[in-house]
Amino acid sequence: MHQVDELIAIFERTFFKRYRTRLVLGTDEPIYLPANDECSYHRIVFAHGFYASALHEIAHWLVAxxxxxxxxxxxxxYCPDGRSKEQQHEFESVEVHPQAIEWALCLSAGFDFNVSADNLGGEQTCRFSFQQRVHDKLQSLIATGFNERTQLLMRALAEHYQQPYPLEAHHVTWRPPEELDYAV
Structure with missing residues (x-):
């Protein structure tokens, strides 16, 4: 079972000393808060104690x-839930990279990845098309390499959860249903 307390501790050991950044359990919407006069360290606040939310927010930090x-x-x-189809396409194109990183973190932690279109009250786009783009970006990152912070966390997660490291293309097993049309 994946516990957020473990993830918080792994993140702390890996990054706090060098980057003065902590992963913080939040109650509502996730947010990144840089250090200020009231808090001497940066905070990645994730929603409702969900492990998946924490990995998603960490991925944004790793890309930034x-x-x-x-x-x-x-x-x-951030354009909230209820986006038009055009706004959703724009949202998805910005989300491809962080969600590819999130997928890599999930694999490193032995945790299931689910692409997040995050638009329940808006116009829907093809989820499989979006996942295919995230998959392609992940494969590209595996081939060309992840940035240093991402590699550090992937290694720490893989060691903790006894998963393969380094991540290789064959570790990614998602395949889109062939009968669907992915043109968007």
Whole structure:
């Protein structure tokens, strides 16, 4: 069973000393909060104690560059649930990279990955098409390499959960249903 307390401890050991960043259990919406006058360290706040939410928020932190990590929510504006089809496509194109990182973290932790379209009250797009793009990005990252922070966490997770490291293409087993049309 995957416990968020374990993930919080792994993240702390791996990153706090060098990056002054902590993974924090939140109660509501996830958010990234940089250090300020009230708190001397950066906080990745994840929702409702969900392990999957924590991995997703960590993935955004791993993608964000040094300057973006100084801004609340990395300086991005979030378009909430209820997006139009066009807004959803834009959301998905921004989410491909972090969700590919999240998938890699899931594999490193032996945890099931589920792509998140995060638009329950809006117009739907093809979930399989989005997952295919996330899958393709993950395969590209495996081939070209992950950034240093991502590699550090993948290794720490793999060691803790006794999963294979380094991640290789054959570790990713998702295959889209062939009979579906993925044109969007």
């Amino acid at each position: 560059g040094e300057q973006r990590r100084l801004l609340e929510d990395y300086g991005y504006w």
